[in-house]
Amino acid sequence: MKDFQLAWRNIWRNKRRTLITAASIFFAVFFALVMRSFQLGTYDSMYQNVIESYTGYIQIQHQDYIEEPILDNCFVADPEMIKKVESDPNVADVVPRLESYALAASGSRTQGVMVLGVDPEKEEKLSGMKERLVKFKLTDTAIGSLKLSDIPDRTKRLLDLFRNEAYSSTGRMMLDLGISTEDSADVLPVLRRYASFTNEYLSGSVPEGVLIGSGLSAFLKINVGDTLVLMGQGYHATSAAGNFIVAGIIKLPTPDIDKRIVYMPLETARDLYAAHGLATSAVLSMRDINDKAINATANRLRSLVSLPLAVRTWQEINALLLNQMEADNRSGMIMIGILYLVIAFGVFGTVLMMMAERRREFGMLVSIGMQKRKLAKVVTIEMLLMGLLGVISGIIASLPLVIYGHVRPLRFTGEFARMYEDYGMEPIMPTLLPDTYYLWQTVVVMIIISIAIIFSIRKIFRINVINSLKA
Amino acid sequence: MISKKSILLMQGFFMLLIWLPAGAQQLSATEIVKKTDDKFKGEQSGYSVMTMTIVRPSWQRSVEFKSWSKDNDYALTLITAPAREKGQTFLKRKTEMWSWNPAINRLVKLPPSMMSQGWMGSDYTNDDILRESSVVDDYTHSIEGSETVDGRDCWKIKLLAKDDADVLWGYQVWWIDKKEFITLKAELYDEDGYLVRTEKASELKIMDGRNIPTLIELVPAENEGYKTILRIIEIKFNIKVEESFFSQQNMKTIR
Numbered sequence: 009m010k011d012f013q014l015a016w017r018n019i020w021r022n023k024r025r026t027l028i029t030a031a032s033i034f035f036a037v038f039f040a041l042v043m044r045s046f047q048l049g050t051y052d053s054m055y056q057n058v059i060e061s062y063t064g065y066i067q068i069q070h071q072d073y074i075e076e077p078i079l080d081n082c083f084v085a086d087p088e089m090i091k092k093v094e095s096d097p098n099v100a101d102v103v104p105r106l107e108s109y110a111l112a113a114s115g116s117r118t119q120g121v122m123v124l125g126v127d128p129e130k131e132e133k134l135s136g137m138k139e140r141l142v143k144f145k146l147t148d149t150a151i152g153s154l155k156l157s158d159i160p161d162r163t164k165r166l167l168d169l170f171r172n173e174a175y176s177s178t179g180r181m182m183l184d185l186g187i188s189t190e191d192s193a194d195v196l197p198v199l200r201r202y203a204s205f206t207n208e209y210l211s212g213s214v215p216e217g218v219l220i221g222s223g224l225s226a227f228l229k230i231n232v233g234d235t236l237v238l239m240g241q242g243y244h245a246t247s248a249a250g251n252f253i254v255a256g257i258i259k260l261p262t263p264d265i266d267k268r269i270v271y272m273p274l275e276t277a278r279d280l281y282a283a284h285g286l287a288t289s290a291v292l293s294m295r296d297i298n299d300k301a302i303n304a305t306a307n308r309l310r311s312l313v314s315l316p317l318a319v320r321t322w323q324e325i326n327a328l329l330l331n332q333m334e335a336d337n338r339s340g341m342i343m344i345g346i347l348y349l350v351i352a353f354g355v356f357g358t359v360l361m362m363m364a365e366r367r368r369e370f371g372m373l374v375s376i377g378m379q380k381r382k383l384a385k386v387v388t389i390e391m392l393l394m395g396l397l398g399v400i401s402g403i404i405a406s407l408p409l410v411i412y413g414h415v416r417p418l419r420f421t422g423e424f425a426r427m428y429e430d431y432g433m434e435p436i437m438p439t440l441l442p443d444t445y446y447l448w449q450t451v452v453v454m455i456i457i458s459i460a461i462i463f464s465i466r467k468i469f470r471i472n473v474i475n476s477l478k479a
Numbered sequence: 480m481i482s483k484k485s486i487l488l489m490q491g492f493f494m495l496l497i498w499l500p501a502g503a504q505q506l507s508a509t510e511i512v513k514k515t516d517d518k519f520k521g522e523q524s525g526y527s528v529m530t531m532t533i534v535r536p537s538w539q540r541s542v543e544f545k546s547w548s549k550d551n552d553y554a555l556t557l558i559t560a561p562a563r564e565k566g567q568t569f570l571k572r573k574t575e576m577w578s579w580n581p582a583i584n585r586l587v588k589l590p591p592s593m594m595s596q597g598w599m600g601s602d603y604t605n606d607d608i609l610r611e612s613s614v615v616d617d618y619t620h621s622i623e624g625s626e627t628v629d630g631r632d633c634w635k636i637k638l639l640a641k642d643d644a645d646v647l648w649g650y651q652v653w654w655i656d657k658k659e660f661i662t663l664k665a666e667l668y669d670e671d672g673y674l675v676r677t678e679k680a681s682e683l684k685i686m687d688g689r690n691i692p693t694l695i696e697l698v699p700a701e702n703e704g705y706k707t708i709l710r711i712i713e714i715k716f717n718i719k720v721e722e723s724f725f726s727q728q729n730m731k732t733i734r
Contacts, residue, residue, distance in 0.1 A: 080537075241600060244535075
C-alpha cells in the first residue's frame with residue numbers, strides 16, 4: 009500500500025511528464041480503436057448489405073449447389089420439409105427462391121442477368137423489397153423542370169452530376185443533392201412534384217410483371233411498362249425464353265447486383281426454367297440474428313434435413329466476399345502494425361526521457377538505502393497507472409466518435425461516391441460498435457507498456473550510485 | 480564394276496517391286512479420307528429427321544428435329560418436339576448462325592461468346608455446326624494400321640492438323656470401314672494431345688438408297704456419364720431446295 013501511495017504521489021509530482029507519457033498512450037489507443045472501428049464497420053456493413061438484401065443468414069440448398077450453383081443442382085421444395093424447418097424456434101419463415109442466369113435483351117442491347125424467382129409476400133417480409141423500389145428519378149425532364157423551380161442553387165448544380173440517378177429513399181437523395189434538413193420541408197415537395205417515380209411491386213395476379221435493378225434499367229434503357237426479353241437455359245438444358253413486362257425498378261445497395269438483377273414471382277420463374285415445384289435455395293428468416301444463435305440454429309437444422317439437402321450459413325454462401333474482406337483486413341492489419349510501431353517508439357521515447365530525468369533521484373534513493381527491488385516496484389506501479397490513464401482516456405474519447413459514426417455513418421458524395429460504387433461498394437463508411445476488438449487493441453497497448461516497464465526495471469537494477477549522483 | 484547407270488536401274492526396279500503391289504491393292508490415307516468425306520457430304524442437298532438424346536449422369540431427355548441443308552453452307556433446323564421447345568428454328572448461312580424462338584418472337588444472331596456452348600444443351604457445340612474445316616485439305620493423313628470396330632474391318636487413320644490450318648483439333652484418329660468408306664469411330668484430340676471426345680457411328684442401314692449409319696454417339700472425354708446420341712429417323716438426299724429457302728423469313732414460317 010505504501011508503494012502505491014508513493015507511486016501515486018510520484019506521478020503527480022511532475023504533472024507535465026505524466027501527461028506527456030499518458031498522452032502518447034492515449035493517442036495510440038484512440039487512433040488504433042478508431043481506425044479499426046472504421047475498418048471493421050465497413051466490412052460489417054458490406055456483410056449486412058449482402059445478407060439482408062440477398063443471401064439471408066441461413067439457406068437450405070442442394071448439397072452440390074454451393075460448389076456448382078447451377079439450376080440443375082436444385083431441390084424439390086417439399087411442403088413437409090419446409091414445415092419441419094419452420095418448426096425450429098429461431099426460424100420465422102422459410103422463403104423459397106429459384107435462381108438462375110439469363111440473357112436480358114431490350115432493343116439491340118443485351119446483358120447477362122441473374123434471375124431471382126421469389127415469393128412476393130414472403131420476400132417482402134424477409135428483405136423489405138418494397139422499400140427498395142425507386143421513388144425518385146432524376147430524368148432529363150425532371151432536371152429541366154427542377155432547374156426552373158425555386159430550389160437552392162447548390163442543389164441545381166448538383167443535379168447534373170446525378171443525372172439519371174434513381175433513389176429509393178429521400179435520405180440518400182438529400183445527401184447527394186446537398187439538401188440540408190432545414191431546407192427539406194421546402195425542397196422535397198418540389199422534388200416530389202417533378203421527380204417522383206411510380207412503381208409497382210411483384211404481384212401474383214400479374215405473372216409476367218418483373219422487377220429490375222436500376223442499374224440494369226439504365227443499361228438496357230428500359231422503363232416501367234416496357235418489355236424485357238429473357239433467354240437462357242432451363243432445368244435439364246431445356247430452352248428458357250420469354251417476354252416479360254417491367255413492373256417496377258428497384259435500387260439495391262450493392263451496385264454489382266443492381267446492374268444485373270431481375271426479380272420475378274416464383275411461379276413465373278418456374279415456368280420460364282421448366283422447373284416446376286423446384287427451388288435452388290430456401291432462405292430462412294431468423295428471429296435472433298446473433299452469431300451464436302445463427303450457428304446454433306444451423307446445427308439444429310443440420311440434423312433435421314436429409315440428403316441431398318444441406319444447410320448453409322451466410323459465411324459459407326459468401327465465402328468469396330469473406331475471402332476478399334480477409335485480404336483487405338490483412339492490409340489493414342499492416343497499417344495498424346505500423347501505427348503500433350510508431351506508438352511503441354513514442355512510448356519508449358517518453359519512458360527513456362523519464363528515466364534520464366530521474367537518474368539522480370533514483371541514485372539518491374538507492375544511496376540512502378532504498379532497495380532496488382522496491383524502487384522497481386514503485387516505478388512499475390507508476391507506469392501501470394499512467395498506462396491505465398492513457399488507455400482508459402483513449403477508450404472514453406473514442407466512444408463518442410465510434411458511436412456517432414455508427415448511428416450516422418460517414419457517407420461519401422459526388423465523385424468519390426461514384427468511385428466507391430464503381431468498385432461495387434456502397435459509398436458509406438460506418439464504424440463498428442465496441443466489440444472484442446476493443447479488448448485486443450487494449451491488450452496490444454498494454455504489451456507495449458509492459459515492454460517499457462521491463463526496460464525501466466532493468467535500468468533501475470543497473471544503477472551505479474556514484475555515477476548517477478554525479479550526473 | 481557395275482556402272483552407276485545400272486545401280487540406278489536396279490534401284491528403280493526394286494522400287495517398282497515395292498510400290499507396285501501397294502499401289503494396286505491399297506489407296507493412300509489421303510485418298511481414303513477423301514473418299515469417305517465425299518461420301519459423307521458430297522451431296523448437293525438433304526432433308527433429315529432426327530432425334531437427339533442428351534444423356535447426363537442423373538437425367539436424360541430427347542429433342543426431335545427436322546433439318547434441311549444445301550451445299551454444306553446452308554442449313555435450316557426446326558425443333559418438332561418436345562412441346563416446350565417446338566417451333567424453335569436455327570439457320571446457318573455460311574459462318575453465321577441465327578436462332579428464332581416463337582416464345583419471345585425474336586430472331587437472335589449467335590454471338591461469338593456462345594459458340595462454345597452446347598447446341599440445345601447437348602455436347603455438340605455451335606462451333607461444331609458452324610465451323611467448316613476440310614478434313615482433306617487441313618490435315619495430313621497416315622495409315623496407322625487395321626482394326627475391327629463392331630466386327631467390321633477398318634483402317635485406322637491419323638489426321639494431323641496442318642500448322643496453318645484453322646481447326647479446333649490437334650489431331651484426330653479415324654476408324655474407316657474398308658468396304659463402305661464410313662467412319663465408324665473417331666477420336667478427337669486437342670493441341671496438347673488430350674482426348675476431347677469420341678464419336679461412334681453404328682446401325683448401318685439403307686436409307687434413300689444409301690448405306691449409312693443411323694446412330695451416332697458423342698462421348699466427351701472430360702465429363703463422366705455425359706453423352707449425346709443422334710438417331711436418324713428419315714433422310715433424303717438431293718432434294719429440290721433453293722438457296723432462298725434458307726432465309727430469316729422462312730425461319731418464322733416453316734412448320
